[in-house]
Amino acid sequence: MANPLIDLAAQITDTAKVINNFITANGYPQPSFDADAPHAFPSAPKEILDARRQLLDASQAIRELVIGPAEYLRWFSCGSHDMSSLRWIYHFKIAEAVPLDHGVTFTQIAKERSVDEDLLKRILRHAMTNRIFHEPEPGLVTHTSVSALLARSKSLNDWVGYTCDETYPASAKLVEAHEKYGNSQKPNESAYSIAFDTDEPMFAHLTKYPDREQRFANTMVEMTSTEGYGVHHLVGGYNWEDIGKSTVVDVGGSTGHACIAIAEKKAPDATFIVQDLSTVIEQGKKTLPHALESRIAFQEHDFFTPQKVSADIYLLRFILHDHPDAISQEIVKNLIPAMKNGSRLIVNDGVLAEPNTLPTAEERISRIMDMEMMTTFNARERPLADWVKLCSGADSRLKLHSVSRPEGSVLSILEFVFDDQ
Numbered sequence: 001m002a003n004p005l006i007d008l009a010a011q012i013t014d015t016a017k018v019i020n021n022f023i024t025a026n027g028y029p030q031p032s033f034d035a036d037a038p039h040a041f042p043s044a045p046k047e048i049l050d051a052r053r054q055l056l057d058a059s060q061a062i063r064e065l066v067i068g069p070a071e072y073l074r075w076f077s078c079g080s081h082d083m084s085s086l087r088w089i090y091h092f093k094i095a096e097a098v099p100l101d102h103g104v105t106f107t108q109i110a111k112e113r114s115v116d117e118d119l120l121k122r123i124l125r126h127a128m129t130n131r132i133f134h135e136p137e138p139g140l141v142t143h144t145s146v147s148a149l150l151a152r153s154k155s156l157n158d159w160v161g162y163t164c165d166e167t168y169p170a171s172a173k174l175v176e177a178h179e180k181y182g183n184s185q186k187p188n189e190s191a192y193s194i195a196f197d198t199d200e201p202m203f204a205h206l207t208k209y210p211d212r213e214q215r216f217a218n219t220m221v222e223m224t225s226t227e228g229y230g231v232h233h234l235v236g237g238y239n240w241e242d243i244g245k246s247t248v249v250d251v252g253g254s255t256g257h258a259c260i261a262i263a264e265k266k267a268p269d270a271t272f273i274v275q276d277l278s279t280v281i282e283q284g285k286k287t288l289p290h291a292l293e294s295r296i297a298f299q300e301h302d303f304f305t306p307q308k309v310s311a312d313i314y315l316l317r318f319i320l321h322d323h324p325d326a327i328s329q330e331i332v333k334n335l336i337p338a339m340k341n342g343s344r345l346i347v348n349d350g351v352l353a354e355p356n357t358l359p360t361a362e363e364r365i366s367r368i369m370d371m372e373m374m375t376t377f378n379a380r381e382r383p384l385a386d387w388v389k390l391c392s393g394a395d396s397r398l399k400l401h402s403v404s405r406p407e408g409s410v411l412s413i414l415e416f417v418f419d420d421q
């Protein structure tokens, strides 16, 4: 680029116009930082999503070019304070103390939440520079679109709680974990293990803390509600219409959101069994819609033990990336005794693209996820060849039949068929 600022600015104008035309033509509200603003970009066709990706990349690039590398690095390296102020706000439930439709004073918030007013003021004024709360006149605090979501959305609040209370302290121990254990393939030798001083892998450790375990389950629900991780991609991206009266076992299916979505929208004759750890299963039973009780059952099952249900389809959605290779293979191997000729294994997980082949904003999400897996479980995101090696390596009768990535989805759908002939 001969004139990078001008070229990027032109790209920004062009793509912003495309998006603006889409928003006005469809009568959607304009994006804004107001407390009642839309909480997400609307569902849109491919060309609009492409324009959005270009706009995100160009606006990030122009910002970083204008800042310059020294200032960029200097302040980027102070990012821990962003997490720290967010964690404080989450912990002391500050968002819940601010009404959604009018402002309150720092004094009122401090009194209601029993926190020190001086600390509250300083921490909120830092968070405000990240658009978390607003001070329209000195001393008065109102919500922004971002802070309002902390109060409005239980699952997004839980996501923030999980990243603040689990991921943030664990990520500060990544160096210590690698100094001590190197590239360990054991989930209990992770940065999480060091941060929480435990010999257990995270999921086992969380079973001792039902509130944190529940918060993690809600984080999964929230993740599933984001465009890229939406369960609608799994629903629309596979021929569920063709599975007839099949039995589907969702292994590690959490509170059943994937099966509920598939059962509600497709596969009217299929039955589903959601397997997970006991407390998660109990929660799933409580929240299952009545209309689906005859078609969706919940079952406690540890996926490190042999599968007991002989089914037509096994779903591993967002499971194997949580585990190092050898352990992921163990999970797949545990399905084999229950599989019959033609049984299918559907892996709904990220397939890592080659570096620099995706828009930066999109690649960044898969790289964040890879860091998250490394930090918490010593696990990883995988490219396609590694997925095939993992599943067909667990049992050579598992053959890759199809791979697809629905438009807008971060996760791919890998279909393996058990061929026992």
Ligand SMILES: C[S@@+](CC[C@H](N)C(=O)[O-])C[C@H]1O[C@@H](n2cnc3c(N)ncnc32)[C@H](O)[C@@H]1O
Pocket (backbone or CB within 6 Å): 203, 217, 220, 221, 224, 251, 252, 253, 254, 255, 258, 275, 276, 277, 280, 301, 302, 303, 304, 316, 317, 318, 319, 322
């Ligand atoms: C990352 S979440 C994925 C949940 C769900 N499949 C989805 O797509 O949202 C991993 C799930 O595996 C469950 N889990 C962890 N260890 C397990 C085990 N040993 N046996 C069965 N489920 C387990 C967790 O409780 C959690 O619900």
